[in-house]
Amino acid sequence: MIKSPKLARIPHRNVLSIRSNRRWQSTSAEPPPAEGHLPSVATSSFLRTTPDSALRAPGLQWADDGLSGPPNIALAERETRKMNLYQAVRDAMSIALTKDDTAVVFGEDVAFGGVFRCTMGLAEEFGRERVFNTPLTEQGIAGFGIGLASMGHTAIAEIQFADYIYPAFDQLVNEAAKHRFRSGGQFGVGGLTIRCPTMSVGHGGLYHSQSPEGFFLGAAGLKLVIPRSPVQAKGLLLASIRDPNPVIFMEPKILYRSAVEQVPIGDFEIPLGKAETLVNGSDLTLLTWGTPVYHCETAIHMLRSPPESLAKHIPQSIRSAKVELIDLRTILPWDVETIAESVERTGRLVIVHEASRTGGVGSEIAAEIQKRCFLKLHAPVKRVTAWDTPVPMQYEKFYIPDPLRIVDAIVGTLTY
Amino acid sequence: MLRTARRSFLPYRSLQRHRGLATATPIIPANTHGHLPTSQSPITPKLHFFNSVTPDGTQIPTYRVLDGVGNVLEGADFPEIDRALARRMYEQMLQLPVIDNLLYNVQRQGKISFYMTAHGEEATLIGSAAALADDDEILSQYREMAVLLWRGFGFDEIMAQCFGNHEDTCTKGKQMPIHFGSRAHHFHTISSTLATQIPQAAGVAFALTRDPLRRGKNCAAVYFGEGAASEGDFHAGMLLASTIPSPTLFIARNNGFAISTPASEQFHGDGIAARGPGYGVHTIRVDGNDVLAVYSAVKEARRLCLQEGRGVLVEAMTYRVGHHSTSDDSFAYRPRQEVEDRKRIDNPIARFRKFLDARGWWSDAEEDAYKDRVKKEIMKAFRRGETMQHHPVSEMFNDVYGGQEPWNIKEQREELKALLKKYGKDWEPWRNELKKFKGEGKELSE
Numbered sequence: 001m002i003k004s005p006k007l008a009r010i011p012h013r014n015v016l017s018i019r020s021n022r023r024w025q026s027t028s029a030e031p032p033p034a035e036g037h038l039p040s041v042a043t044s045s046f047l048r049t050t051p052d053s054a055l056r057a058p059g060l061q062w063a064d065d066g067l068s069g070p071p072n073i074a075l076a077e078r079e080t081r082k083m084n085l086y087q088a089v090r091d092a093m094s095i096a097l098t099k100d101d102t103a104v105v106f107g108e109d110v111a112f113g114g115v116f117r118c119t120m121g122l123a124e125e126f127g128r129e130r131v132f133n134t135p136l137t138e139q140g141i142a143g144f145g146i147g148l149a150s151m152g153h154t155a156i157a158e159i160q161f162a163d164y165i166y167p168a169f170d171q172l173v174n175e176a177a178k179h180r181f182r183s184g185g186q187f188g189v190g191g192l193t194i195r196c197p198t199m200s201v202g203h204g205g206l207y208h209s210q211s212p213e214g215f216f217l218g219a220a221g222l223k224l225v226i227p228r229s230p231v232q233a234k235g236l237l238l239a240s241i242r243d244p245n246p247v248i249f250m251e252p253k254i255l256y257r258s259a260v261e262q263v264p265i266g267d268f269e270i271p272l273g274k275a276e277t278l279v280n281g282s283d284l285t286l287l288t289w290g291t292p293v294y295h296c297e298t299a300i301h302m303l304r305s306p307p308e309s310l311a312k313h314i315p316q317s318i319r320s321a322k323v324e325l326i327d328l329r330t331i332l333p334w335d336v337e338t339i340a341e342s343v344e345r346t347g348r349l350v351i352v353h354e355a356s357r358t359g360g361v362g363s364e365i366a367a368e369i370q371k372r373c374f375l376k377l378h379a380p381v382k383r384v385t386a387w388d389t390p391v392p393m394q395y396e397k398f399y400i401p402d403p404l405r406i407v408d409a410i411v412g413t414l415t416y
Numbered sequence: 417m418l419r420t421a422r423r424s425f426l427p428y429r430s431l432q433r434h435r436g437l438a439t440a441t442p443i444i445p446a447n448t449h450g451h452l453p454t455s456q457s458p459i460t461p462k463l464h465f466f467n468s469v470t471p472d473g474t475q476i477p478t479y480r481v482l483d484g485v486g487n488v489l490e491g492a493d494f495p496e497i498d499r500a501l502a503r504r505m506y507e508q509m510l511q512l513p514v515i516d517n518l519l520y521n522v523q524r525q526g527k528i529s530f531y532m533t534a535h536g537e538e539a540t541l542i543g544s545a546a547a548l549a550d551d552d553e554i555l556s557q558y559r560e561m562a563v564l565l566w567r568g569f570g571f572d573e574i575m576a577q578c579f580g581n582h583e584d585t586c587t588k589g590k591q592m593p594i595h596f597g598s599r600a601h602h603f604h605t606i607s608s609t610l611a612t613q614i615p616q617a618a619g620v621a622f623a624l625t626r627d628p629l630r631r632g633k634n635c636a637a638v639y640f641g642e643g644a645a646s647e648g649d650f651h652a653g654m655l656l657a658s659t660i661p662s663p664t665l666f667i668a669r670n671n672g673f674a675i676s677t678p679a680s681e682q683f684h685g686d687g688i689a690a691r692g693p694g695y696g697v698h699t700i701r702v703d704g705n706d707v708l709a710v711y712s713a714v715k716e717a718r719r720l721c722l723q724e725g726r727g728v729l730v731e732a733m734t735y736r737v738g739h740h741s742t743s744d745d746s747f748a749y750r751p752r753q754e755v756e757d758r759k760r761i762d763n764p765i766a767r768f769r770k771f772l773d774a775r776g777w778w779s780d781a782e783e784d785a786y787k788d789r790v791k792k793e794i795m796k797a798f799r800r801g802e803t804m805q806h807h808p809v810s811e812m813f814n815d816v817y818g819g820q821e822p823w824n825i826k827e828q829r830e831e832l833k834a835l836l837k838k839y840g841k842d843w844e845p846w847r848n849e850l851k852k853f854k855g856e857g858k859e860l861s862e
Contacts, residue, residue: 109675205591310843
C-alpha cells in the first residue's frame, strides 16, 4: 500500500522556498512543494526512517553470531543509525574488514574516501595496507581482485563508474565468471566483489549515466546486484562479499545522498537472488530495480490520484487498480519464482529500467515470463526503458524513464 | 636510467620491411661469449639486473630552456622563436585562465553541469599546440581546450558546446561540457573514457602514412595524463605505434594527480618516460611549465616522428593547480598550501612573462588591455550562448547509425513523439523542459 507522503515532516520554510519549482524527478533530494502530492525519494514510503521499521525490514539475516546459529541478540536491543546510501556501503565494508582479516578494499581514489565518499575513513581505520589506491586501470583492478580471490582472500574492488567497467570486461566475463567452471572446481573467485556506481543523475551524458547490467547477463558464474536503499545496500553488499561467487554490485549513484534510512549497525545480510515485493497488488506487476523504484512509487501514486492536468489521460475506471511493485534487487541470477508467481496472479507485467531497451535485462525477463505465464497474460509484457541510443546529455529528461512514462505504460497495459 | 635500445636507431625502412619477422639474419657481433640465435643481445657472464629505479636515485633528466625567472639556461638547446610567435603563445597562455575562471564559476552557479580547468598546465598545452602543424591530427584526453583555441576554435563554439545549445556542432548537445571535437580543426571528439584515444592515435597516424597527400607531412598527436598511462590502452598504443610504425606523437601531461591519486601511487618506475625505451620509442622528459622547452621538445619530437615514421614520447612535467574537475575538491587530499606554493614558485605564465620582459616583447599595459579584451569577448560569448535553446529534441535519435536507420530507432522516435503529443502540454515538467529546445518539441508533437 502507498502511504500518504509525509508532508508533515517538511519544514515550512522549505515548502515556501520551492513552491514554484514543482518537482517531478522522484530522486531529487529536495522535499516536494506544498501543492505537490507526488512521493519522491525524500518522502518515499519504502525508506525505513524509524529504527523499528529498519530492524523489521523483511529478509534481514543477522550475522553477528554467524548465520548458522540462532540469533542471540533481541531485536529490541539492536541499534540503528541514520545513514545515506554511501554511508551504508561504507558501513558494510567496515564490517567486512573488521571480521575478515583477508579482506581488502581497493580501487581508484579509494584511499581519500572515494569520489562518491563510499570509503571515507576506511584507510585511516584499517590502514593503507588494506584500503588502498590502485593505478588507473580497470582491467588491472579486476584481474588483481581475481588473483587475490583465487587465493581465498576477500577482494572488495571499486570501479569508479559503471561506465568504465568495460576495460575489465574480459577479466570479469572470461576470467571471474568462468574461474570455477574451467578449473573443475579446484579454483574459484567467490571472494571477489566489484562495486561500481551506476545509472543516471540527469546530466551525465554518454559516460556518466550508463546502466550496463544487461551486458553481464550472459556471463554465467557472475552475480549482479543493484540495491535501492541504504538498508538494502548494506545487507546486499555484505551478502555479496560473502557469497561463494564473484559479484558485481552496482550502486545507483543518485541515491548515494538522497536515500536516507535508519540502518541497523549490526552485521546483517539480505539474501541474493531474492526479489522483494514492495507493494502488494492483484492487477498489474510493476518490476524494476535501483533508481526507478522511486519513479514507480510516484507512478503508482499518479495512477491513484492523478494531478489535475493528467486526469483526462487516466480513466477513472482503472484508478483503483492494484499495482504490485517488485524490486528485483539481484539481476543475475534473477528471482523468476517471485516474478512468475506475481504475474500469474496479475496477468500483466510492466518492466522499468534505465538501460536501453534492446539487449536490456527487461528483454530476458519478458521472454521468460511470457513463456511461463502465457495463458495468464491479459496484455503483452511492456518495457519502459531508455531509448536505443547512447545517453544523450541535454536530452536526458526525455530519455530516462520517468514517472509519467511509467504511468502511461501502466494505463496502456491495464486498458489493453 | 634505462639505456635506449640501440635497435631503434636502425634505418626506418629496413625495420619496416622486416617488422614482425624473425627471419632476418642478425648481424652477429664478434663476441667471445657467443650469441643467441635470434637476438643481437650481447652475452654477459655477469648477473646484473637493470631498472629505471636506480640505487642512487638517478632519474631520466628533464629538458628545460628557461630557469625559474625566465633566463635562458647556459648551453640550452634553444628553439627558434620570434617576437610574433612568442607574443601569440603568451597571449594564448594568458587567455586560458580567464576562460577557465569564467566557466568554473558558471558551473558553480549551476548554469553548466561540469567543467575542468587547466590551471598550471598552460605551458604544456600552448607549447605543444604551437609546435604542431595546425592540420596534425589531435586526439585529446579532456584538458586540452587550449589546443583547439590555438587553432582558432572560437569562444562562441566553446560556449555552444558547454551549454549544449543549438549551435553546438561538437556533440550536438549529447556530451558533457568540455567534450570538444572539430573535424575542421583536426581535433577528434573527446570521450570521457580514459586512454581509449591512445591506441586510436596509432591507427590515425597509420592512416596518415597511407595517404599520399599527408604521408611524411602530418602526425597524430595524442594527449593523456600520467594516470591514463596506467590503462592497458596506453601500452597497446605505444606498442602499436612502434611495431606497426606510424607517426604518433605521445604527449603525456604528468601533472602529479589522477583525481586524488598522486603520481607516487600511480607508478613505481621513473615516470612515463621510462616506458618509452621499452617500446623502442624515442623519448624525452621536459619541464612542462617551461613553454619554450615544451615547444622545442614537441617540435623536435614531431620532426623525429615524421622522419622515422614511428611513435615518439614526450613526458611534460607539470602540476595540476586546479581541482580535477568541478566535481572534485582537491583540498580533501592535498594541502592548500602545497597548491599555493606551486602557484607562486613555478607559475608557467609568470616565467614566460619574464623572458618576454627581458626582450621588451610585452608590457604591463599590453597585458591589461589584452586581458580586458579577452574578458569582454568571453563574457559576450557566454551571454550569447547561455540564452540559446538546445538542438531540437528529436536530435537525440540522430547519428546513432549512419546509412539506413534501423527499425528500433525509428519506432522509438515515434514512441516519444506519441508521448509528447499526448502529454507535452498537460504535463508541466515536460512542458517546461520542452521550452529549452529549439522548436519546443513541435517537430515531434505536431
